[in-house]
Amino acid sequence: MKELLKKLTGVAATKFDAEYAEVRAQKLSKTSFTMKEGCVEAAKQGVENGVALRVLVNGAWGFASVGSFSFEALTDALSNACAMAKAAAFYLKLPVKLAPTKTVEDYVQIKSNKNPAHVSIEDKIKTAQTINKTALAFDGRVKSCTVDYLDLTGRSYFANTDGTYIEQDRLYVWSKLSATAKQNGVFTYSREEIGSTAGYEVFDLEPPEQIGEKLAERAVNQLRAEPVKGGTFPVVLGPNVVGVFVHEAFGHLAEADLALAGGVLANNLGKKIASDLVTFYDDGTLEGAFGSFKYDDEGVPAQKSLLIKNGFVQGLMHNRETAQKFNTQPTGNARAEDFRLEPLIRMRNTYFEPRDYSFEELLEGVREGYYLKSFRGGQANIDGTFQVGIQEAFEIVNGEVSKPVRDSSISGSTLETLFKVDAVGKDFALYAGRCGKGQTAFIGDGGPHIRVKEVLVGGSA
Amino acid sequence: MVAVLEKEFVLDLAEKAVKTALRCGALEAEVFVYDSTATTVGIERGQISKSQRIADRGIGVRVQLNRAIGFAYTNVVDSHDVIEEIICKALNAARSSKPDKNWCGLPKIKPFYATLEKTFDSKILDLGAEDLVTVASRMLNSASEDNNHVFPVEGGAGASYVSNAIANSNGISFFDKATIVECSLATIAKEGSVVTPVCFEFNAERTYNINPEWVGKEAARLAVSALNTKRIETKNYKLIFTQFALQELLYYTLINAVKADNVQRNQSPFKGALGEPVGSEVLTIYDDGLLAGGLRTGIFDGEGVPRQKTPVLEHGMLRSFLYDTYTAKKEGKESTGNASRPGYLSTPSIEATNFHILPGNKTSDELLNEVDDGLLVYYLQGAHSSNPISGEFSVVATPVWRIKKGHLEHSSRGVMLVGNIFNLLKNVAVVANNERKMGQLVAPWLLVEGVKVIGK
Structure with a gap:
């Protein structure tokens, strides 16, 4: 593979006038299935092999992807990508330039305790069945349980005209679980996601019985939940909601491409945009976490990037192109979903750094508010408006967690809300998730429990 | 080429x-x-x-x-x-x-x-x-x-x-x-x-x-029209939903509710509701896999079954669910040609084709004229966080435009819309004639009464 990739970058530079060229190849196998009420829809196995070619010609990008390793087919695609870049450069005013990076040659191997490639489909189905059975047996009101399972293993290859060559093992184990409950015309829905880059041992950390029970219990508890009162309230956010809040409300704004596209952070570098208690990281180096990897898809090493320190914006997440624009270093955030697509700036594991409050101390300050425990979806706008949907929440009355409430969401302006964080817990949890930005990326997010003085809570009561 | x-x-x-x-x-x-x-x-x-x-x-x-x-x-x-x-x-x-x-x-x-x-x-x-x-x-x-x-x-x-x-x-x-x-x-x-x-x-x-x-x-x-922005008060408003908003809201709720597998698995509020009114009388919806020029139009579905035009709602009455072969045979029915296959990576699953809300006869201006005090809703944030089973949603609309006496007065930011999509369907008052295609939705603007809006 090395020879093929090196030959292609060479051809791009010498024959097709590319200022820069990179070639990414992948050989991946996937196993997946969906189980509904104990019944497997179809057990699936797949192979996805292919090559992405990205070139910079006359300051514009050209990109082609091909599901083949044939030198002839790839040379054709490369020639086409260069011609397309030239066409795209026709009206260009500001040519694309790249920040320099160190050249690397590296071969990254993942040593997994339980490589999913060596676990039989039967065993994977058995795990899903246990989750299913536990959830459905938990309570007669649980009406359905769906388990989606996916694992992905293989190797990716990278070469560019700077002389970098990297081979990396790829390993992901992912599962999405949902359960529904019904009583007297009330429908509730509970979801959970599991993900790891360590291996199938993720199901040893949290055994399937426990997962099934947690899922079912939440759906059943929500049956007696009442609609939320809408309005502005103090809230305590659980780590699961904090993770999505950090990701949606701040993380996307700190992606340098969105900052440059008119986002609210571009003019706030070095400025204070949050309370003293707020420190955020985006970290690609956490071992086994769902958003971790060694090198990104531009060949830049992943790192632990400080985004906010004690309320001050420290930096953004960059690829080589935006790093050049901001005159800084790329941060290793350029990720492509697979060989079919170009790398984009994506988060890795984004989290809120813990401080010193206990959960009880966080609640103490709240006379009338909500404890928002787990999320269901969230979305950001580059003007700094965020929304995080909530699947599990409780009233807080006089410093104590009270009745459950259902189907709510929180929203606000990021720059206003971060100043309203007035207490930060000492616990910590990180969750696996997926982020959609045209492409899907596997990410992690999390933090401690936190308290926010006031936030807009959407409710129908 | x-x-x-x-x-x-x-x-x-x-x-x-x-x-x-x-x-x-x-x-x-x-x-x-x-x-x-x-x-x-x-x-x-x-x-x-x-x-x-x-x-x-x-x-x-x-x-x-x-x-x-x-x-x-x-x-x-x-x-x-x-x-x-x-x-x-x-x-x-x-x-x-x-x-x-x-x-x-x-x-x-x-x-x-x-x-x-x-x-x-x-x-x-x-x-x-x-x-x-x-x-x-x-x-x-x-x-x-x-x-x-x-x-x-x-x-x-x-x-x-x-x-x-x-x-x-x-x-x-x-x-x-x-x-x-x-x-x-x-x-x-x-x-x-x-x-x-x-x-x-x-x-x-x-x-x-x-x-x-x-x-x-x-x-x-x-x-440019979103530059002039003012806060709005929290209360119930008449809302005009454009296709952008409808596409987001319906995809995660109504369209799920009419998929036969969700109905069979107790994941739809429409179970047992065939022939019953579930929406306003002004609403007629077909899933039309043969719609001329439709973005999801094709000869056959992901299993080789012919695409067809399936009545979903007629004057608010629930007429049919959407089936693939597996779910249809479970009930002794015929597939409605809704097995979808976005690529070669997976087996087919049920999906709407062109989900067509039939147009009414009011122009968009006439629809605006029906509103004394309301909002025109384009873009939603967070529709995917709706409860897909109960239809409860709590989403952000940004920007929205304030309608007063039929005119667009100013825009507003970050307001929250809260409600239940299945109640909302019953409160559709008027259907406009300005239909357009958007993904799997083909629809005009809809005027809906009494939706709770939380202003900032």
Whole structure:
């Protein structure tokens, strides 16, 4: 593979006038299935092999992807990508330039305790069945349980005209679980996601019985939940909601491409945009976490990037192109979903750094508010408006967690809300998730429990 | 320009693979061959700066063995060895899986398959990067023509081709090809320290007949009109939902509620409600897989069953659910041709085709005139966090426009809309006639009474 990739970058530079060229190849196998009420829809196995070619010609990008390793087919695609870049450069005013990076040659191997490639489909189905059975047996009101399972293993290859060559093992184990409950015309829905880059041992950390029970219990508890009162309230956010809040409300704004596209952070570098208690990281180096990897898809090493320190914006997440624009270093955030697509700036594991409050101390300050425990979806706008949907929440009355409430969401302006964080817990949890930005990326997010003085809570009561 | 796999080649490939699978021990077999090419040019930060061509083709094999289903796929289509290998993998997957007592077999050939027009245009297939650069720059120019407060954030122009071939052991063997051309632009407007939320417009067609100037102008007009922003009070308002908002809200709720698998699995509030009123009398909805020019129109579905026009709601009465072969046979019914297959990577699943809310007879201006005090809703944030079963939603609308006495007064930011989509459907008061296509939705604007809005 090395020879093929090196030959292609060479051809791009010498024959097709590319200022820069990179070639990414992948050989991946996937196993997946969906189980509904104990019944497997179809057990699936797949192979996805292919090559992405990205070139910079006359300051514009050209990109082609091909599901083949044939030198002839790839040379054709490369020639086409260069011609397309030239066409795209026709009206260009500001040519694309790249920040320099160190050249690397590296071969990254993942040593997994339980490589999913060596676990039989039967065993994977058995795990899903246990989750299913536990959830459905938990309570007669649980009406359905769906388990989606996916694992992905293989190797990716990278070469560019700077002389970098990297081979990396790829390993992901992912599962999405949902359960529904019904009583007297009330429908509730509970979801959970599991993900790891360590291996199938993720199901040893949290055994399937426990997962099934947690899922079912939440759906059943929500049956007696009442609609939320809408309005502005103090809230305590659980780590699961904090993770999505950090990701949606701040993380996307700190992606340098969105900052440059008119986002609210571009003019706030070095400025204070949050309370003293707020420190955020985006970290690609956490071992086994769902958003971790060694090198990104531009060949830049992943790192632990400080985004906010004690309320001050420290930096953004960059690829080589935006790093050049901001005159800084790329941060290793350029990720492509697979060989079919170009790398984009994506988060890795984004989290809120813990401080010193206990959960009880966080609640103490709240006379009338909500404890928002787990999320269901969230979305950001580059003007700094965020929304995080909530699947599990409780009233807080006089410093104590009270009745459950259902189907709510929180929203606000990021720059206003971060100043309203007035207490930060000492616990910590990180969750696996997926982020959609045209492409899907596997990410992690999390933090401690936190308290926010006031936030807009959407409710129908 | 684009090298595509020819009909004869892929049908031969699919039929041979079916035979091989049967020879290797499958009791039933189905082979799906997918071939796509998408050429795009991209706008970033106000300028065209990239172009891409993504060619993706592959083959997916579904087999049945003792009522257990196995599936395997590969994106290597030019090697018989690889195809034999994935057939073995599919069989192995079936052996490792569990029998499904509800499995009633792959579909058989139906007597009638439609002949479609305007689903394929060779002009689109021939579009190269230069042509798309021209389309994108016409769009950009018209966006910045009238106003210097407008900043195009991102967007582009694209031409795509997809062909599907399907063959199964019941003799199904069909081929269909499709084209789509599109352009889109996301804009913001800036004035002093005011930056608007992102506004967005697009145009997508099956034949080469798009209007990039209109897209540019509209995207700019929306952003500029969002500059004048004021807070609004918390109360119930009349809302006009544009197609952007409807597409988001309905995809995660109503469309899920009419999928037969969700109904059968107690995941739909519509279980047992066939023939009953579930929406306002002014609402009639068809799922129309044959709609002329529809973005999801095709001859057959992901299992080779003919697409059709299925009444979902007629004057508010629930008429039918959407079925694939598996869920239909469970109830002794016929599939409605709603097995969907976005590519070769997976087995089919139920999806709406063109979810068509039939237009009424009011123009958009007449609809606005019906509103003394309300909001015009375009873009929603967080619709995917709705409760997909109960239909409860709590989403952010940004920007929205305040309607007073039929006129758009000003915009507002970050307001929250709260309610239940199934109640909302009962409160649709008026349906406009300005229908347009957006993904799987084909719909006009809808005027809905009494939705709770939480202002900032």
